[in-house]
Amino acid sequence: MSAKLKAGILGATGTVGQRFVILLSNHPQFIVHAIGASPRSAGKRYFDTTKWKMTIPIPENVENMLVSQCKPEYFKECDVVFSGLDADVAGDIEMEFLKADLAVFSNAKNYRRDPSVPLIVPTVNAAHFSIIPYQRKLRSLKKGFLVTNANCSTTGLVVALKPLIDTFGPLESVIVHTMQAISGAGYPGVSSLDIFDNIVPFISGEEEKMEWETLKILGEINADGTAFDLLPETRVSATCNRVPVIDGHLECVSIKFKNQPPPSPEQVTHALENYESIANQIGCYSAPPKSIIVNPEKDRPQPRLDRDNGNGYSVTVGRVRTCNVLDIKFTLLVHNTVLGAAGSGILNAEIALARGLIKQIGL
Ligand SMILES: NC(=O)C1=CN([C@@H]2O[C@H](COP(=O)(O)OP(=O)(O)OC[C@H]3O[C@@H](n4cnc5c(N)ncnc54)[C@H](OP(=O)(O)O)[C@@H]3O)[C@@H](O)[C@H]2O)C=CC1
Ligand SMILES: N[C@@H](CC(=O)OP(=O)(O)O)C(=O)O
Secondary structure, three states, X not given: OOOOEEEEEEOOOOHHHHHHHHHHOOOOOEEEEEEEEOOOOOOOEHHHHOOOOOOOOOOHHHHOOEEEEOOHHHHOOOOEEEEOOOHHHHHHHHHHHHHOOOEEEEOOOOOOOOOOOOEOOOOOOHXXXXXXXXXXXXXXXXXXXXXXOOOHHHHHHHHHHHHHHHHHOOXXXXXXXXXXXXXXXXXXXXXXXXXXXXXXXOOOOHHHHHHHHHHHHOOEEOOOOOOEEOXXXXXXXXXXXXXXXXXXXXXXXXXXXXXXXXXXXXXXHHHXXXXXXXXXXXXXXXXXXOOEEEEOOOOOOOHHHHOOHHHHOOEEEEEEEEOOOOOEEEEEEEOOOHHHHHHHHHHHHHHHHHOOOOOOOOO
């Protein structure tokens, strides 16, 4: 395959869409070919209709592109379609794109629980791509498929839990408290009067998503690639808070292992530091050199200082220590719009490409 694959972005004007635009500029395998948003934006130049909130300018190849409606006919030349659509509309639109036999990588929550749709955090459960042949058969697709990535807070959590389960066996319980950035709520999102000088101890639906998605992602796919088995026996309890930070979700995690006695904090640190994901092993362009960075300083990770580690694709862990109630506790940080959203979609597409699942249109 020589030329770059043509990428479409649905919801290109939004918080996640803007991150897609940044991460795809200068990508060696994908080039932005079509962008879509709501009827409010359709027909306008990207520069004119987007409330650009990134700290670097709009890439030149996209600023003058015309935004189209999110209809498959405008994206039929795209080899891959990334969706950063609002969940209120993602369900219907993504299904139309799937029916048009396009390869869709979705950030929205709508299909994460679908039994034939994989929920993939690229540095955790790339093995779940094996459901795609079954999904295609089920829906009579030749080259299209739908892959979802996870809720942003769930993403950070499962990256840290994966090497611990692999090394020390099943977890009995996980208790997590989040401090989530405002960019997680999109734009304009949380009103300044609610979040300035304040913390909001509620994010609608977030705790339920963390508690359920963790079990699908860390569970197994069955031997014939036709179903997911949720992680058995592990109970997850999440409490989610919105804090006045722009990007980067911080999470305080306590865990109890099934096998006793549990590993020491040093053994846990070693397992986290030495974790290598499939995305690394196959040499994906966006895979960070280390999926997990353990920072030994006593007051890290911190959102402003650590969210860009691994270009936003690494999860940073710190404060690994004994828990007096469960076994081990630690703090982690995930960049919510990179690994927690657009970055996962792109890295998932890189893995799908390496696995031969994406067929270039016109070749
Ligand atoms: N922000 C984050 O950290 C994360 C977000 N997600 C998920 O990603 C998705 C996008 O989130 P986010 O970027 O924050 O949201 P935003 O509200 O910032 O952006 C929403 C996007 O959807 C488009 N849109 C709205 N209505 C329609 C419509 N009727 N037809 C077509 N397009 C429409 C908007 O276009 P327009 O500008 O024209 O209105 C905009 O491009 C959501 O499903 C969210 O849950 C997932 C993980 C993390
Ligand atoms: N709810 C997350 C962002 C998000 O949109 O998540 P989801 O894709 O699971 O709906 C946050 O507020 O930080």
